[in-house]
Amino acid sequence: MLKLYSFGPGANSLKPLLTLYEKGLEFEGIRLNPATFEHHSDWYKEINPRGQVPALVDDSYPGGRVITESTVICEYLEDKYPTAVKLRPDDYADRADMRVWTKWVDEYFCWCVSTIGWSRMVSQMAKAISAEEFEERVKAIPIPEQQVKWRRARDGFPQDLLDEEMRKIAVSVRRLDDHLADNEWLAGGMYSLADICNYAIAGGMQLGFSELVNANDTPHLLRWIEQIAARPAVKRMYAEVPMESLKPQD
Numbered sequence: 001m002l003k004l005y006s007f008g009p010g011a012n013s014l015k016p017l018l019t020l021y022e023k024g025l026e027f028e029g030i031r032l033n034p035a036t037f038e039h040h041s042d043w044y045k046e047i048n049p050r051g052q053v054p055a056l057v058d059d060s061y062p063g064g065r066v067i068t069e070s071t072v073i074c075e076y077l078e079d080k081y082p083t084a085v086k087l088r089p090d091d092y093a094d095r096a097d098m099r100v101w102t103k104w105v106d107e108y109f110c111w112c113v114s115t116i117g118w119s120r121m122v123s124q125m126a127k128a129i130s131a132e133e134f135e136e137r138v139k140a141i142p143i144p145e146q147q148v149k150w151r152r153a154r155d156g157f158p159q160d161l162l163d164e165e166m167r168k169i170a171v172s173v174r175r176l177d178d179h180l181a182d183n184e185w186l187a188g189g190m191y192s193l194a195d196i197c198n199y200a201i202a203g204g205m206q207l208g209f210s211e212l213v214n215a216n217d218t219p220h221l222l223r224w225i226e227q228i229a230a231r232p233a234v235k236r237m238y239a240e241v242p243m244e245s246l247k248p249q250d
């Protein structure tokens with residue numbers, strides 16, 4: 001049995017969640033509640049010592065084997081559980097192109113969007129608790145950089161950092177739209193993990209970043225978002241794991 005620990009269908013959690021749905025693999029979904037800082041609890045840090053979601057547990061190994069890092073989990077599912085639905089091109093150069101897109105989302109695109117998301121939403125959660133509780137919560141966070149991020153969420157992110165992150169987001173959506181102007185999908189002429197991993201971040205930007213992602217400025221990106229949203233696996237995922245229970249720091 002596969003178990004996926006996640007915050008539900010958004011950001012990094014969406015990548016393996018949608019991969020499981022696209023492949024039609026059976027799994028148990030365990031949804032953590034970010035509002036109660038469940039991902040920093042001792043029981044979850046036993047599973048992922050970094051205190052982050054997503055994490056996959058594969059019980060086909062004796063005692064279970066934990067796989068972390070959202071994109072790595074997607075590749076693992078493709079390797080270990082080949083299905084009729086293929087989410088990677090066969091051609092090695094096309095596959096390399098796919099990995100350039102998944103690497104880019106993990107190292108660049110995800111981070112600028114994340115900082116703005118934290119400044120808009122996680123900050124509300126960080127400010128809502130007492131100073132004592134906040135310090136207790138921060139102590140439980142295993143990654144020093146995430147402790148800094150939580151402190152910034154409470155105290156306010158520096159404006160020059162927010163401006164720079166917005167600049168990077170504009171660069172990112174331009175890059176996606178330009179590529180999608182000439183290509184139906186991001187890599188290898190097929191729907192692949194490149195699309196899933198980028199959709200995880202770009203999928204809702206027409207709502208949260210409508211000044212950048214809209215019919216005038218990024219028509220190709222919008223077409224691609226709608227094309228993915230219309231896929232049966234995506235609809236099934238949102239129906240079974242509703243968005244509305246997503247919490248701010250997703």
Ligand SMILES: N[C@@H](CCC(=O)N[C@@H](CS)C(=O)NCC(=O)O)C(=O)O
Pocket residue numbers: 007010011012013039051052053054068069070071106146249250
């Ligand atoms: N590189 C990791 C990043 C995971 C990550 O940032 N997860 C976020 C949710 S999208 C999280 O757990 N945030 C809560 C926190 O760090 O406090 C991956 O791709 O899995």
